[in-house]
Amino acid sequence: MTxxxxxxxxxxxxxxxxxxxxxxxxxxxxxxxxxxxxxxAIFPRTGRVPIVGLAGPLGVGKSSLVNLLAAHLRAQGRSVxxxxxxxxxxxxxxxxxxxxxxxxxxxxxxxxxxxxMASRGAxxxxxxxxxxxxxxxxxxxxxxxxxxxxxSGQVDVAIRGVATTRVVVLVPHLGDQVxxxxxxxxxxxxxxxxxxxxxxxxxxxxxxxxxxxxxxxGPDGWRSRIVRTSTVVPSGxxxxxxxxxxxxxxxxGSPDHAxxxxxxxxxxxxxxxxxxxxxxxxxxxxxxxxxRTLVDQVVARKLDPRSAADRLVPKGRR
Amino acid sequence: xxxxxxxxxxxxxxxxxxxxxxxxxxxIVARALRDAGMEVIYAGLRQTPxxxxxxxxxxxxxxxxxxxxxGAHMALFPKVLRLLxxxxxxxxxxxxxxxxxDEDARRLRRLGxxxxxxxxxxxxxxxxxxxxxxxxxx
Numbered sequence: 001m002t003x004x005x006x007x008x009x010x011x012x013x014x015x016x017x018x019x020x021x022x023x024x025x026x027x028x029x030x031x032x033x034x035x036x037x038x039x040x041a042i043f044p045r046t047g048r049v050p051i052v053g054l055a056g057p058l059g060v061g062k063s064s065l066v067n068l069l070a071a072h073l074r075a076q077g078r079s080v081x082x083x084x085x086x087x088x089x090x091x092x093x094x095x096x097x098x099x100x101x102x103x104x105x106x107x108x109x110x111x112x113x114x115x116x117m118a119s120r121g122a123x124x125x126x127x128x129x130x131x132x133x134x135x136x137x138x139x140x141x142x143x144x145x146x147x148x149x150x151x152s153g154q155v156d157v158a159i160r161g162v163a164t165t166r167v168v169v170l171v172p173h174l175g176d177q178v179x180x181x182x183x184x185x186x187x188x189x190x191x192x193x194x195x196x197x198x199x200x201x202x203x204x205x206x207x208x209x210x211x212x213x214x215x216x217x218g219p220d221g222w223r224s225r226i227v228r229t230s231t232v233v234p235s236g237x238x239x240x241x242x243x244x245x246x247x248x249x250x251x252x253g254s255p256d257h258a259x260x261x262x263x264x265x266x267x268x269x270x271x272x273x274x275x276x277x278x279x280x281x282x283x284x285x286x287x288x289x290x291x292r293t294l295v296d297q298v299v300a301r302k303l304d305p306r307s308a309a310d311r312l313v314p315k316g317r318r
Numbered sequence: 319x320x321x322x323x324x325x326x327x328x329x330x331x332x333x334x335x336x337x338x339x340x341x342x343x344x345x346i347v348a349r350a351l352r353d354a355g356m357e358v359i360y361a362g363l364r365q366t367p368x369x370x371x372x373x374x375x376x377x378x379x380x381x382x383x384x385x386x387x388x389g390a391h392m393a394l395f396p397k398v399l400r401l402l403x404x405x406x407x408x409x410x411x412x413x414x415x416x417x418x419x420d421e422d423a424r425r426l427r428r429l430g431x432x433x434x435x436x437x438x439x440x441x442x443x444x445x446x447x448x449x450x451x452x453x454x455x456x
């Protein structure tokens with residue numbers, strides 16, 4: 001059992017206790033040690049459901065689409081966990097998390113769980129803890145997890161490592177066809193969604209993207225789909241979900257699937273090691289008087305930063 | 319990358335129960351709390367007490383701020399407090415702002431609204447109170 005401010009158990013999360021889930025997310029976000037134990041316990045239950053990431057510039061309608069997708073899924077009898085990430089201030093560390101205002105009352109109920117997350121200094125469109133928060137939602141039994149990223153620019157592709165299907169949301173008049181050729185955001189899309197298709201110019205945007213897709217499939221052999229949607233008078237939502245499902249199906253049947261999953265988990269292990277080691281080194285530099293002299297030497301330009309780093313990571317572990 | 323050791327930001331839900339559409343005050347308070355380093359979940363207009371409590375649970379907030387200018391505070395605030403107690407069993411502190419007559423404010427404080435701000439309240443006062451209330455809950 002859990003008291004509201006206490007530590008929840010993995011069993012409570014799996015049972016569908018919403019307060020336990022909410023509290024666990026807070027612990028994961030703040031890097032609490034209790035979170036490590038929880039994540040260890042639930043890990044075997046993860047890696048099974050579609051995790052749909054929505055990325056794209058600010059104001060293109062990601063929150064509204066998340067809301068309509070959730071309603072569509074619920075009408076099909078599926079439960080939905082949602083994580084919506086907004087930026088933290090680089091100055092105060094605070095944030096205004098406003099994605100919830102698009103969240104329709106009708107979408108509420110026990111089958112939907114909506115959590116706002118601040119990016120807390122992470123670049124790339126998601127917070128550091130987003131991957132683990134998604135796992136908690138999976139363990140709590142949601143059939144689909146939707147992740148809405150920070151309104152992103154051209155290079156915010158961190159959702160790649162979190163989602164199983166990436167939807168890049170765009171609107172008419174965002175740029176000419178050359179934009180679609182550039183590296184970054186356009187490369188990670190499994191599905192392109194041209195939202196606000198009630199506005200003039202959406203056919204042109206769709207055509208430009210179709211031509212991009214016709215240039216060839218991605219490294220995994222998947223050819224991006226393009227869907228036009230509107231959220232004012234909702235349209236295109238079932239088509240958007242079909243495109244997502246088609247990619248999920250392709251992924252499951254692809255011979256590269258296992259290798260891709262392996263590579264991702266490998267990357268996560270490396271990330272984790274980097275985190276642990278850098279945190280440890282930062283702590284030692286701040287507290288160990290012997291190491292202060294090392295920094296002093298670098299400040300005096302008597303030692304270079306690389307050599308100083310070599311001395312901090314023991315030989316044989318480099 | 320931000321340092322990992324810094325304190326976890328306080329989380330606060332700002333919501334407007336009922337039917338009035340005057341949200342400028344709520345937005346300004348949200349912005350001030352952001353600048354004070356809090357994570358503000360802005361739930362927006364026309365929220366029912368059920369939705370507010372649901373959001374407070376899912377977002378695991380340390381504090382709830384309610385803004386109201388419609389005059390329906392005596393109907394809506396006690397309902398939020400009741401549901402909150404039922405759903406969470408604990409006391410997430412609730413503060414309020416808006417047009418609330420003194421006599422109502424006194425009654426609402428007795429019912430458990432921890433602080434009430436009317437026209438002319440300074441942002442500094444609101445921020446300081448919010449921090450004090452939220453830390454008490456954490």
